[in-house]
Amino acid sequence: MPKLSIITITYQAEAYIERTLKSVFEQGCAEEIDYIVVDGASKDRTLAIIEAYKAQINQLISEKDKGIYDAMNKGMQMAKGDYILFLNAGDTFASSSTLKNILRELGENPDVLYGEAVFVNNDGQSLGLRSEVTPHQLPTNLTWRNFRFGMLVCHQAFIAKRSIAPLFNLEYRLSSDIDWEIQVLKKSQHILKSASPICTYLMGGASVQNLKRSWEERYQVLRSHFGLLPNLINHLVIITRGLIFALKKQGKYW
Numbered sequence: 001m002p003k004l005s006i007i008t009i010t011y012q013a014e015a016y017i018e019r020t021l022k023s024v025f026e027q028g029c030a031e032e033i034d035y036i037v038v039d040g041a042s043k044d045r046t047l048a049i050i051e052a053y054k055a056q057i058n059q060l061i062s063e064k065d066k067g068i069y070d071a072m073n074k075g076m077q078m079a080k081g082d083y084i085l086f087l088n089a090g091d092t093f094a095s096s097s098t099l100k101n102i103l104r105e106l107g108e109n110p111d112v113l114y115g116e117a118v119f120v121n122n123d124g125q126s127l128g129l130r131s132e133v134t135p136h137q138l139p140t141n142l143t144w145r146n147f148r149f150g151m152l153v154c155h156q157a158f159i160a161k162r163s164i165a166p167l168f169n170l171e172y173r174l175s176s177d178i179d180w181e182i183q184v185l186k187k188s189q190h191i192l193k194s195a196s197p198i199c200t201y202l203m204g205g206a207s208v209q210n211l212k213r214s215w216e217e218r219y220q221v222l223r224s225h226f227g228l229l230p231n232l233i234n235h236l237v238i239i240t241r242g243l244i245f246a247l248k249k250q251g252k253y254w
Helices: 017-025 046-051 068-078 098-106 144-149 176-186 211-226 228-248
Strands: 004-010 033-039 059-062 083-086 112-114 117-120 126-129 158-161 191-193 199-202
Touching (some): 004 098, 033 046, 068 083, 158 176
Parallel strands (some): 112 191
């Protein structure tokens, strides 16, 4: 059995997919990973680029889906590893030795391994750590209750034991990953923070492009876990913190 299933979701990503593929393959450790690519029936050159690396991909499907979380569910249902990591088109490992570090840390048998993400632009240039670029500070001892003020860990830097990972709730189109991480953490007893950043995260994804709906869904997700009144109070903190952070950055949040 492979130790880790790495799942890449992609659609119309000819500009970014090769960046992700190369990052996975340069890690080595092929015998310890199960690499899965789920394409949403792309009509650009995405599939042609993937086909050039097909020999190094363990499982590949290309078919229409109901959105990113439906595709991520397909990847989970195909997974064979003890752990699951989603590294989507445009995202990469933080360095060429990241996977070796991850596999060593997974040797401690955590339910969840989480870490920092480096934000990058379309050209792959670093914009800084997520905890520097946003108001979300990464705690040393993560619990599901830390999510009361929003999503603290990018799903690309959140590795879950497959046996406790539920399917994504398709009622949420943009914020189901917050709900998913909270559900995983509620089931977890051993949660480990990685000593090094895990991934780079390509800015400008679906949630950033649809901020209003993303925020509305986030409110619904957090209300379902924390209750109405606590969630209202927590969102006042989120809004105030965001405004202060944006003012410090001369009016910019990202």
